[in-house]
């Protein structure tokens with residue numbers, strides 16, 4: 001019988017994932033329900049044939065070097081892989097994979113949850129009710145903004161952006177999108193119109209960000225872009241925090257330059273720009289875009305599938321390359 005390979009898993013995952021892993025390899029797992037420290041990560045990747053890691057693990061040259069030349073793959077349990085230095089991995093002949101598709105619905109759904117909440121002040125209302133504050137119906141009490149029939153701007157026409165846009169159809173929204181290049185399939189699915197970023201920022205009532213974090217998208221939304229948006233605009237981000245200049249966003253929200261925001265990701269995660277915490281017109285969730293049980297199981301199973309392929313010498317199905 002072929003000797004079972006030696007895999008390290010940086011977070012304890014759900015039973016179906018651990019069972020599947022057991023079938024294909026010998027594994028060791030971080031037993032604590034917390035990310036590994038840098039030292040623990042460096043120590044634990046040593047001599048492994050594969051590593052199943054997550055977005056809080058910084059996989060750079062030092063970690064890849066520590067893993068050693070026998071290592072076949074770092075399988076990231078996320079669709080984003082900005083935590084991994086692809087060039088360094090490639091240099092060492094180590095494969096990197098991600099987990100697309102399985103978290104598309106969950107992440108797009110959370111973007112909608114934030115959009116509804118920010119537009120209709122759901123969390124703000126919840127806080128008010130819980131505080132036991134007296135309230136009564138009044139013509140101007142807690143007015144939000146309409147969603148149905150409004151213009152939705154989608155930045156990034158990948159899987160999650162398309163899914164998010166498709167879901168707007170029940171609300172009869174007009175969809176604008178910008179992307180590195182036009183996407184005929186996105187247009188066919190959503191009836192969206194391809195526009196440049198400036199037009200999207202100027203014309204949209206709701207703007208949702210679905211781009212990967214790269215040097216090009218870092219601070220894609222800053223003071224200049226916020227100034228282009230409507231005063232009634234609502235900005236949603238479920239991609240990566242550094243895509244937005246968070247200080248500039250806090251300023252825009254505080255001064256009424258834009259109406260509201262819904263954020264699941266932060267520039268210096270898990271820290272949040274302190275000014276945002278005092279504002280009622282921002283809804284914030286703690287990076288839970290893919291956080292449903294089924295989705296998390298499917299993420300784990302897909303990462304394991306990539307590891308299995310790599311251990312068999314086959315190109316992993318979700319290989320990412322620079």
Ligand code: GLV
Pocket residue numbers: 055077078079080081103289290
């Ligand atoms: C989560 O943030 C992911 O990239 O999957």
